[in-house]
Amino acid sequence: MTATLPSLDQDLRTETAGAKATALARLAAAGLPVPAGVVVPVDHPDDLLPGAVAEILTRCPAPHGLIARSSAVAEDGHSASFAGLFTSRITPAAPSALLDALRAVRASAHHPTVATYGRARGITAHPAMAVLVQAALRPVCSGVLAAEVAEGRCTRWRIEAVRGLAEPLVSGTQTGEIHTGGRGQEAGTRPAVQETIQLPGTPDELDMPPGEWVDLVPDSGTRAKIRTSEAGVLHLHTPAQLAGHPVLAAGARGRLLTTAALAATVLGLDRIDVEWVIDHRAELHLIQARPLTAPLTGRTTGAPTTVDDNLVLHGIAAAPGVVIGPATRADNGTADISGRVLLCRELGPEAVPALLTGPAAVVATTGGELSHTAIITRELGIPCVTNVTNALTAIAPATIVEVDGNTGTVRPTTAVPAQRAAQDALPLAMTAVLTRTLENPLPADGRAATVLWLDPDGPTPDLTPFAAAGPHPVAVLLPGDLPVPATAPPGIRPIRLHGLGTLLWPRGTPPPPAEIAVLGPDGQVLHRRTMTDTAALLGDAQALIVDWDGTVADNTVARHRALQAALAPYGIPVPADRYRALAGLPVRDVIVQLAADLTLPIPPVEEVVAHSRTALLAGPAPLPIACTVDLLRAANALGIPVAVASSAATVLVHDGIQRLGLQALLPVVVTLDDVPCGKPAPDAYLEAARRLGADPARCLAVDDAADGITAALAAGMRTLTIHHGRLVPATAAGVPGGPRAAQP
Template structure:
């Protein structure tokens, strides 16, 4: 049945109607974590009723700096497929026409061809695609960014910028980077930021370039307008902000504490959080989801004095080699680009040998997707577009953050073909005959209307994703094993323990994505 009732983050939400993003934020709200209030237009809400829904939202929502209509698709923010940056979110004025246009744009983004291609590549197709819309007041932050953390290892990475996080997550800017050092102390890599983005009031958005905006009411800090549009002010960063760190030590400590609390509420060992801190020092969690592919420790890099090597930030591990390309013809080539923004997804799905980007960091949306697709990637190679000519032979090491200019096609140093002897292959459909690729087991993604696991000669389990909407009766012949960050695995009681890894294969049988299976617990 189609719901015509708007929902709130202050009430329990199911991901099947409110989408994954909103349902997760509702869980965190219920746990007392700092989440901005929001209204959800649920999946399947009739288009003809949207004007009245918009009117109701505007009547009850104080939004001095506008609103943001955010995607909350049922399929996004999963344990293996994030859909990072593939759906639309739009900031707009608190005006009926502007908000209605934003909501419709978000709903339409579920049909983006890049979304469908990405879904097929990761075996995460949702049929039919379903989208809810989360509407919230826009925060006007002093700083914002992204955090990725491995809770069990105590390792983490934070990227931060002044103002909105959009330049950071889109890959157009490299932020200030905080990482956990080997001695337990934080290591900080500073950044320079010439322009910051902030949502504006209606009056501020009419100001011409060169005018001055007060960043915080009652403060003396002002910034000059560079340009504005779509509800966003582009401001030259004032000198007062350039002199100190973006994220102060005490705020970083608070962010890490809240991130650990969020991971505990959501039952995640690896978590990816988007956050914002307002000028009054209040922390807000904007989004929280599983970190689909945990960040790896950077490998040893080539000396900075090696003229044949360009250096950047490791973003996706592995090595790849081939001629450089600057266009959409990326198959088996090294894609060299400016900002690694969501528009690059089509090129990534053509399976380049590696990616080299001039800006951004490993927590940008598209860098996340390169890791999910298993494509080596180096970001923030600032001189890549001038130092590399089309066709130049390159060897990219995404673990060390280096790009080596080669005189001939080097031997690919990617990982050798891996045996599937200790791997369980995750699939949405079982073959009628037992596979002959040497896999240790098959794990079937749970589908209440799908095939059964009976009649197969090799071990078969069933994965119940962590956000399963309803309890499932466990057969007497199976035992439930909790896989943190993934869900619950139903495994035959009389079988040996499940394999050490779960993998997804591409149509040619190559490993597209894999992750270690943590120690399973009842």
């Protein structure tokens, strides 16, 4: 049979093969261990699927069946993973079963949950789904690795591993063995008890009744008893002789870390999320590699918490943040969980719409930091603790609990928690301080605002001080869905804060700060929490001016690849860390600087630029960056004019705006072609303000790179940058606490 379907040993494109298959093909081309696979492209007609099935069965020997995996164009992005939202299915290597699997995977692109999540992450394009089909591997162990990578090494990492298939781990139904470490740190391991092992079965094994025995590993003498089998998968009792033995040995862990760092280098990533398999021959296979959309919590395995009272429930820190709210259970319905702490087992894709309504936090009885539940909550900024095994029995509904996603603890509380060890001592200039009582006079400690917490069970406070003049604004926080009290004075603006409640903010004052904090008796910061309302970020801005590359468009990796290819004939490498350091500069300046770094002759700059530009225009459309697109929409709704100020070429910016369908939101575009000097000079921002008829001092700018931030500040504009997928105030030093603006 003539091969008509593309495969992983070819040069694939995201718009036809999807993000997952394209990334794996790039890794395979670099010599990394990727199992062979065949792709059913996005545009493959439905009526030709039976022919595709016949071709796949001919090309893919599969003693343990096949796996049909989603490879959507939009998944595995820098800001949106779609983790667990699309279907993947293990299937027998039979025509009717494989055809059903292909149709199920393709249909999952049109599920309402996918559309809801996509809109929340700023992705509105019509779903496009390719399907990657591979022979199902029979793993001894498998799992997920998440790592930060620099200079070709994993500098901070976490691995979760289980025996057999990793599906129970990623779905959160099981908690795996956990390994953590980093540069200069000794690796830590947290063992796990695994009662059931899942493996793809042979046709004969799948016909066996429960209670029969199968070989767990060929020729090892280790056998396991069948509990049940379904959908091509054996569910086995874990053999007693494996108790006390590690799932992932130290040597295999080292190979995995080395391979993951190589994968990150190939894909141009500084944070990577890898799914992996080790088979009975001790061979490592990479079955998925994508950007890590949100950073790890930083919690070290086995490290003690600072909480020592006997009411504390301990679990795994899965998504950072500390919040207080009333508990509710997922089995009571998830339609109205805004401002509440959601108690659940594992959360499947059907729970994503509820998560988008703004729960205060999530506490799950199973799962780890790399489960789909944890990934989605980190992307949405919802504090999460997993593996709190007794959460559903120990916490009654409506109990007020404190969830600490930084340390992995949950405890009942009736008030703002007593002081624990201070988490940090950063200044309060961009922080609102939450309190239960208003001091008179107000503290003059440099805070941006004081926020009075309205106790839902207490008397309605006298809100007269709310309107009083003082060294800073005074606001009120109504937790959950409490109505605005009748005693609230005029001149307030209700602002809905996901996961917190409603903020009553005084009009005529600066917009709310980016953070809210709780102070201890000595003034130290005990807890910080992001407090972002998209419309509130605009404040009294007369105009909004945004950068394009890395700010509206998630195209940093594509630009890096295009420049690498254009400079390769001249022997000039483009290391990922160096490219990030030069982000924001005009591409011609970047080319000159890269040559100067190595004291090499400057290549013909215009030829390099033309080659890079052609590759970008022919490549796939970028993905939108959700937090910035949300701000654009809020500005449009409020009638605030918007412009782009970019150091990129006009043709690239207009092409990207058209591909993302943002023409109505971005009618004014200023690029390097329109001004004498690119960033860090302020020319582009000043010209954009002039075209909008706005005073630069009344403009709000958004830029992701250090040179862009410098340009916006030099133009006299209030400036935001992107930090871990959120918009935060920027300073001349970049994001708070960092030497430069973080990349999305």
